[in-house]
Amino acid sequence: MFDIVFWILAAVAVGAALAVIILRDVFRAALSLVLLFLTIAVIYVTLYADFLAVVQILIYVGAISILIIVAIMLTHEVWRGSPSGKLRIPALVVSLLLLGTLVFTVVGTKWETSGEPPLQPTTAAIGSSLFGGGGFILPVEITAVLLLAAVLGAIVMIREK
Amino acid sequence: MSVGLEHYLTLSAILFSIGLYGVLAKRNAVVILMCIEIMLNAVNIALVAFSRYVVPMLLTGQIFAIFVIVVAAAEAAVGIAIIIAIYRNRQSVDVDKFDLMKW
Numbered sequence: 001m002f003d004i005v006f007w008i009l010a011a012v013a014v015g016a017a018l019a020v021i022i023l024r025d026v027f028r029a030a031l032s033l034v035l036l037f038l039t040i041a042v043i044y045v046t047l048y049a050d051f052l053a054v055v056q057i058l059i060y061v062g063a064i065s066i067l068i069i070v071a072i073m074l075t076h077e078v079w080r081g082s083p084s085g086k087l088r089i090p091a092l093v094v095s096l097l098l099l100g101t102l103v104f105t106v107v108g109t110k111w112e113t114s115g116e117p118p119l120q121p122t123t124a125a126i127g128s129s130l131f132g133g134g135g136f137i138l139p140v141e142i143t144a145v146l147l148l149a150a151v152l153g154a155i156v157m158i159r160e161k
Numbered sequence: 162m163s164v165g166l167e168h169y170l171t172l173s174a175i176l177f178s179i180g181l182y183g184v185l186a187k188r189n190a191v192v193i194l195m196c197i198e199i200m201l202n203a204v205n206i207a208l209v210a211f212s213r214y215v216v217p218m219l220l221t222g223q224i225f226a227i228f229v230i231v232v233a234a235a236e237a238a239v240g241i242a243i244i245i246a247i248y249r250n251r252q253s254v255d256v257d258k259f260d261l262m263k264w
Contacts, residue, residue: 003163003164006168007164010168010172013172014179017180017199018179020195020199021182021186021196026189033198036202040206047169047209049226052205052209055230064234067237074245075245075248084186084188085257087186091181094182095185098181102174103171111166111214112215113215116217116218117217118213119217122223125220126223136224139228146231150234150235151238153239153242154239157239157243157245
């Protein structure tokens, strides 16, 4: 059952990602990016990451896609589309080389997978290892500083002189 | 053959390469930002797949993915602010025309 779901999701995800770089209309590219984000949320569900799936929908589908669409509307360049630059052929060669190397390595490596059943539900475990002692409490606090710096930076950058 | 770690990693590699091509080849700065988001999502798929198949009881990969999402949100906010500031100055989001720091 999961196999069929995975193949459908993989096809939709790759198609949506290709649409982002192929479509000439920037707004349609943004909409197919939203489709890609939704597909990735369902891929998290197939990996038993329920909390991450909700976070993906809240942050990516809810917030970042709105930010990107607002940016498209504020910069009146929709009519110009998204043309490729002079580096189109070298970029294609580089990304195909990277793809070949990655797939070759992934297929050739003997991964030591564990046969244990996955932990579920994950929300309580993620919370206790993020905020509990000996966990990731210091990175969480640094994250707060990072978000504050990002918000201040965005406000300063976008303010009218 | 049932779906395993390799399939998720291959999907992640394909999405990452698509994003890399977009970042290198596109001229619209907003589209470049969108392609960076594709690359970050591809990395998140790889992290969650490792977490699911290699250490199913530890969830370390999922916590890393949460931090990646936080940094991606901060990056999107600052990146879009920079793009709009440049658009105000130059009336364009074409990265070929961003040559302020070239000499």
